[in-house]
Amino acid sequence: MLRYTVRRLLQLLGVVLVLSMLLFGWLRLLPGGPVSALLGERATEESRRQLTAQLGLDQPIFVQYGKFLGRALSGDFGSSTGVQPGDAALEVFLQRFPATLELSFFAIVLAVLFGIPLGYLAARRRGTWLDNLGVVGSLVGVAVPVFFLAFLLKYVFAVELGWLPASGRQTGGIDATRVTGFFVLDGLLTREWDAAWDALQHLVLPAMALATIPFAVVFRITRAAVLDVLDEDYVRTAESKGLTTPVIRRRHVLRNAMLPVVTTIGLQTGALLAGAVLTEKVFAFPGLGEALAIGFERRDYPVLQLLIIVAAMVYVLVNLVVDLSYAVIDPRVRVR
Amino acid sequence: MALLEVTDLTVVFQRRGEAPFTAVDGVSFAVEEGQTVGLVGESGCGKSVTSLAIMGLLPRRGVRVSGSVRFEGAELLTESPRQMRDRRGRDLGMVFQDPLSSLNPVVSIGIQVTEVLERHRGMSRSKAMRVAAELLDQVGIPDPRRRLDEYPHQLSGGMRQRALIAMALACQPRLLIADEPTTALDVTIQAQILALLSQLVRDTGTALIMITHDLGVVAGLCDEVNVLYAGRVVERAARHELFARPRHPYTHGLLSSIPRLDAPRGERLVPIRGAVTDNIPWTQGCAFAPRCPNVLEKCLDVTPEMEEDDGRLLRCHNPVRQEVPA
Numbered sequence: 001m002l003r004y005t006v007r008r009l010l011q012l013l014g015v016v017l018v019l020s021m022l023l024f025g026w027l028r029l030l031p032g033g034p035v036s037a038l039l040g041e042r043a044t045e046e047s048r049r050q051l052t053a054q055l056g057l058d059q060p061i062f063v064q065y066g067k068f069l070g071r072a073l074s075g076d077f078g079s080s081t082g083v084q085p086g087d088a089a090l091e092v093f094l095q096r097f098p099a100t101l102e103l104s105f106f107a108i109v110l111a112v113l114f115g116i117p118l119g120y121l122a123a124r125r126r127g128t129w130l131d132n133l134g135v136v137g138s139l140v141g142v143a144v145p146v147f148f149l150a151f152l153l154k155y156v157f158a159v160e161l162g163w164l165p166a167s168g169r170q171t172g173g174i175d176a177t178r179v180t181g182f183f184v185l186d187g188l189l190t191r192e193w194d195a196a197w198d199a200l201q202h203l204v205l206p207a208m209a210l211a212t213i214p215f216a217v218v219f220r221i222t223r224a225a226v227l228d229v230l231d232e233d234y235v236r237t238a239e240s241k242g243l244t245t246p247v248i249r250r251r252h253v254l255r256n257a258m259l260p261v262v263t264t265i266g267l268q269t270g271a272l273l274a275g276a277v278l279t280e281k282v283f284a285f286p287g288l289g290e291a292l293a294i295g296f297e298r299r300d301y302p303v304l305q306l307l308i309i310v311a312a313m314v315y316v317l318v319n320l321v322v323d324l325s326y327a328v329i330d331p332r333v334r335v336r
Numbered sequence: 337m338a339l340l341e342v343t344d345l346t347v348v349f350q351r352r353g354e355a356p357f358t359a360v361d362g363v364s365f366a367v368e369e370g371q372t373v374g375l376v377g378e379s380g381c382g383k384s385v386t387s388l389a390i391m392g393l394l395p396r397r398g399v400r401v402s403g404s405v406r407f408e409g410a411e412l413l414t415e416s417p418r419q420m421r422d423r424r425g426r427d428l429g430m431v432f433q434d435p436l437s438s439l440n441p442v443v444s445i446g447i448q449v450t451e452v453l454e455r456h457r458g459m460s461r462s463k464a465m466r467v468a469a470e471l472l473d474q475v476g477i478p479d480p481r482r483r484l485d486e487y488p489h490q491l492s493g494g495m496r497q498r499a500l501i502a503m504a505l506a507c508q509p510r511l512l513i514a515d516e517p518t519t520a521l522d523v524t525i526q527a528q529i530l531a532l533l534s535q536l537v538r539d540t541g542t543a544l545i546m547i548t549h550d551l552g553v554v555a556g557l558c559d560e561v562n563v564l565y566a567g568r569v570v571e572r573a574a575r576h577e578l579f580a581r582p583r584h585p586y587t588h589g590l591l592s593s594i595p596r597l598d599a600p601r602g603e604r605l606v607p608i609r610g611a612v613t614d615n616i617p618w619t620q621g622c623a624f625a626p627r628c629p630n631v632l633e634k635c636l637d638v639t640p641e642m643e644e645d646d647g648r649l650l651r652c653h654n655p656v657r658q659e660v661p662a
Binding site: 232233234236237238239240241242243244247251252255256329330331332 | 391393420421422423424425426429430432434437438439440441442443444447451452455456487489500503504
């Protein structure tokens with residue numbers, strides 16, 4: 001198991017290296033660039049040349065990449081040019097990472113908390129109105145674009161009804177103490193209940209928007225897996241022993257049905273940043289997704305490079321965790 | 337009073353948009369305390385459905401069960417799902433065909449044995465584990481304590497079936513139903529499992545319904561044999577009677593198609609011609625008629641009734657007269 005983990009982590013290094021090269025070139029192939037983004041259309045040729053030289057963009061791309069790699073190894077990923085101009089890219093990342101982590105955590109919790117029980121229920125009540133509603137609903141959930149849903153939620157619950165805040169992570173007037181950068185957790189740790197409650201309210205709508213696709217996918221996979229397992233001989237054996245429904249459900253149905261669901265949750269967690277870009281933009285939620293969106297608009301190479309590499313690392317790591325968790329759930333994997 | 341009395345049991349599968357299918361068609365038989373009764377027939381004759389109906393394990397939707405199943409005088413077909421749940425594992429035990437797929441792959445053997453003890457005997461986990469080890473020992477699994485922590489894939493096929501038998505017998509049910517318990521096993525293991533079953537029913541006084549397509553299994557085990565064809569019992573006799581003088585042409589055909597070591601060299605096996613799909617409906621005549629060597633014109637028009645004949649029950653217009661060549 002340890003050897004396996006180490007090997008996978010070494011693979012991760014390779015992935016990051018190759019990705020950083022591709023990414024470096026690809027970003028510079030995008031039309032426009034930081035210079036046009038910063039100076040606008042009507043800048044003089046002279047000032048353009050000056051800024052290009054200042055940013056080091058006048059050098060050959062291989063030299064640029066070599067310098068980037070050298071600095072990156074010592075933890076310097078360059079300075080932001082567009083998202084938070086002047087700040088170190090790493091600083092931008094560190095400031096915003098807790099926000100996205102907090103948002104993703106709530107979104108995944110929502111998706112799992114609703115997706116698994118409803119998926120189980122739909123399978124048990126196969127063919128009833130509840131099942132049909134779930135299947136159609138989850139199809140809509142997968143199909144509706146995240147940004148559209150985010151706008152809809154914001155419009156209805158924040159703008160029209162005014163039940164929940166429309167943007168940000170915390171209401172301006174609240175003077176909250178920062179400990180971890182996770183606002184809800186900070187509020188609980190410092191016993192600033194109002195701050196925690198306020199941060200939680202800010203999370204509800206973005207988390208719902210972000211949770212839609214993972215929820216729909218988890219629901220569908222759970223339903224399909226439970227349907228498969230219900231047909232298995234060992235469930236009939238469990239029934240023939242007269243076991244109670246909760247024991248059959250937990251030990252014999254869900255424990256087996258969870259294998260594909262865990263993989264799905266992993267994949268969805270890895271892919272969450274894609275949804276976060278749109279969701280955070282709509283709700284002006286100051287996380288990595290918003291930084292990515294702004295970064296692309298303003299061609300902020302240093303920030304984009306760092307964030308996309310981190311996203312890839314998270315994706316690979318989450319999948320590693322999923323593979324390792326298999327060994328915990330399935331004894332057949334453990335022994336081999 | 338018999339331990340189990342099945343009277344006119346009928347199971348009809350009704351799927352939306354399809355013609356109803358009668359899998360079990362008025363089957364009646366009884367099992368006495370401690371007796372071993374065989375239900376024999378080829379695939380699709382309704383023997384497994386009969387056992388699932390007795391256990392209350394048929395799906396509730398799309399299935400119509402009628403007739404009567406009395407266990408110690410109580411009517412099982414009208415009992416609530418909860419009452420049946422209480423009975424299963426406690427009064428009625430069941431062993432299935434494929435021991436690998438019948439065991440939960442991600443739950444240890446120990447838990448799968450103890451859960452039935454916890455459920456019906458109200459034992460604590462640690463007490464149940466001690467009992468489970470004894471049970472595994474009883475069914476001939478060596479080193480039972482170590483096996484308790486193992487998972488199904490770590491056991492051999494025979495061991496798995498032994499573990500399933502241990503689970504089914506854990507609460508000492510009055511009736512055990514074994515549905516083709518040896519079909520998925522190697523021949524040598526088959527013999528071991530049959531010997532184990534016959535020893536266990538002798539020791540515990542449990543009645544056994546043995547469901548099989550294999551007359552060899554019946555020969556070694558059963559007191560009484562019911563031969564099923566197309567959802568109906570066509571012949572019922574004591575074991576020795578049946579093997580010595582099969583009367584129904586179908587039973588006769590089954591016996592003739594078994595290879596024998598003492599048969600003259602070069603003698604060909606006699607298969608039953610045709611296939612189950614050739615059947616005519618029982619309402620029209622004898623379902624076996626299209627495949628029957630003894631068929632009369634009457635067989636295609638008049639449904640034969642179960643009749644007492646020569647100390648056995650027989651459903652045939654023109655039964656076999658001669659004895660099976662020994």
